[in-house]
Amino acid sequence: DVKVTQSSRYLVKRTGEKVFLECVQDMDHENMFWYRQDPGLGLRLIYFSYDVKMKEKGDIPEGYSVSREKKERFSLILESASTNQTSMYLCASSLLGTGNRGNTIYFGEGSWLTVV
């Protein structure tokens, strides 16, 4: 089974702190994604990457950056956390292309971040 592991389930950070959310997948997937989930807004794409050192902005990249130094690891960075970044963050991965079942994306368990 595909496993997408997010390093922290629950975090509380102070405004202005630098925050790292780590994500690791074990299935050699090319694609990796970071979403945030907020009530009434669904999942919104922050950044994604389809190769090492490649990254592309999603719909809400402001205030975030990402790093993909190794294929299996995709990190989300909040350079200076703000209270409006309090949310649930979901990491996901998939194979590249349009293969079987559209190359379904697989999700981690989510990281609940509270910024105070």
Next chain:
Amino acid sequence: AQKITQTQPGMFVQEKEAVTLDCTYDTSDPSYGLFWYKQPSSGEMIFLIYQGSYDQQNATEGRYSLNFQKARKSANLVISASQLGDSAMYFCAMRELSNTGGFKTIFGAGTRLFVKA
């Protein structure tokens, strides 16, 4: 502009009846994919069904079927014979080609389904 629109924030259905969850999408990419995911209260995201833009037939997976109307850009999920365990949040999603040649997947706002006994 919203690329994935789910117009029903909440839906109620009687147990054992069928229910349709609406999804419309917008893309200029001729090759795209459409997904439905279920998120129960536990928070995990569960893949339900996939439809490719070139697939001629509507996708089915057990009690789930996808009513794909390409000209209308709609991809409604039909759940037959609803069960209490179907109570959850349901997300429609679309995979399309990105600006740099990768694939990105975007989601709608979701529909919360309540199944009544």
